[in-house]
Amino acid sequence: MSELAPIKENGKALSESNKGELLQYLTFKLIDETYGINVMQIKEVLRYSEIAPVPGAPSYVLGIVNLRGNVVTVVDTRVRFSLPECTISDDTRIIIIEHDGEQVGLLVDAVQEVFYLYQGEIEQSPSVGNDEALKFIQGVYQKEEELVILLELNRMFERNEALGIEAMS
Template identity: 50%
Template sequence: MSSAQDVEAMTKADTAPYVTFSLAEETYAIDVLQVQEVLKVTEIAPVPGVPDYILGIINLRGNVVTVIDARRRMGLDDRESDEASRIVIIDVDNQNVGILVDSVSEVVRISPDSVEPAPEVGNDDSSRFIQGVTSTEEGLTILVDLNRLLSDDEWAQLREL
C-alpha cells in the first residue's frame, strides 16, 4: 500500500458516515447507521390526538411507520412538501420512524475531531436536538441527536401504542 492509500485508509477509519439533509436552508446530518431508507413523500394518514409535529402514519411494506415533521419538531416554520421533500426512515430502539425533511443531499464522512459542541442559544427549542456542528466546504453542518429528537414524554407514550 502506498503512503497516499495509508493516509486515505486512516482518514476513513477516523471518520463516520452521515446522511445530510436540508431544513429551512440549513444542512443537517444524522448517523447513516440509523437510516434504513429514504422515500419520496407518499400519502400520510393523520392520527387524531397526537402532537402537531406528528404528521401521521404510512404503510411501509406492511409495517405501520409514524412520520414526524422535522421542521415542526425543531420549531421551524412550516413548508408544503414538494418534489424534493423526502421521508427518511430511521431506526430508533428497534422501531422504524419516518422524518419528513425538505430534501436529502448526500452521505458525507465527518471526523469526530471536527465536531464542535452545540452552541448555547438560550432556550431555543431546536438547540436541544443538536449534537454538535461541523464546518465543511459548503458551510456549517448541524449534527442531529435522534435520541433527543424522539425522547420526550409525548413521544414515549406514542411508542407504546
Template identity: 40%
Template structure:
C-alpha cells in the first residue's frame, strides 16, 4: 500500500487549538461557532465562580466561562491575545475565555491516546484524549463534560 492510500484511510480530526498558560488544548472545529476578541463582560450576581458573566453578541446573551478558573488554575489578567471561543454545548451557546488561540489543526485520529488521570493539572474528566504531535502534546477537551448538568441548568438561567 502506498503512502497516499494509507493517508486517506486515517481519520483526520479538525481542531481549533488554544493556550491556557503553558498548555495547548484542542476542541473539535465543528463545535466552534466563532472566535472573538474580549468584550465587556457583565457580571451576574450569584453565578458560579468560574462564570465571568455574560456578553451581548449580536443581540444574543451568552454566558462566559473562564477556563483558567474552571480548571482551578491561577487567574491572569486579560491581554491583547485573550480570546473568547464561542461553542455550543447541548443546545446552549457558551463562551470560553482562553489565553490565546493558536491555530486550526488537522491531526490523524490514530495519534490520540486516552487521557491519563491528570494532565497539566486538568482533571481527566474534562479530557477526551491527548494528541502526541512531533514537538508537543495537545490536550483534547470533551466539551460535553466541561459543564455538569446542574451547571448547564444554572447557566441556562443566567
C-alpha cells in the first residue's frame, strides 16, 4: 500500500494534524504592505464606485454606498490604520464583509489573490508599528518572499470601535 504524499505549501511539507485547521485568505494591498482577511468573513469584492459622504461620521468612515438596495458603510482602511489617505485608482476595491449581521465595506488599494494556510502557520505579530493598526492584527504569515499581515476584523468592529458605523447602517 502506498503512502499519500504530504500536502505542500510554499515548498514545505505539512501535516494537517499538527498544523490545525486549513484556512483560506484573500490578500490586498495598502501602500506597500500586504494584508489578509479570512475569506469566511468576506461577502464580495466590488470595484470602486461613488461613495456618498455622511456628515458627522468618524474620520475613517468615507460614507455609504447602495448595494442592491442595502445601505453599506464604507471605511477607509488606510485611515483606520493611521496611514495616509487612499488615492483612488483603477485597482481600488471595496471588500464587503459582514459583522454582527451588518455589511461593511473596506476600501483597499488593490486586491491580490486567495491562498491557503494552516492555523498553526500563523505567527504572532511583532510589536512594531503604530498601536492603532496593531490591535487589529491576528498574526503574520511568511508567504514565499512576502510577509502577509493577517487581520482580525472582529477587533476592528468591537462595540467601542464601531460606534460611528452602527449609527449609519
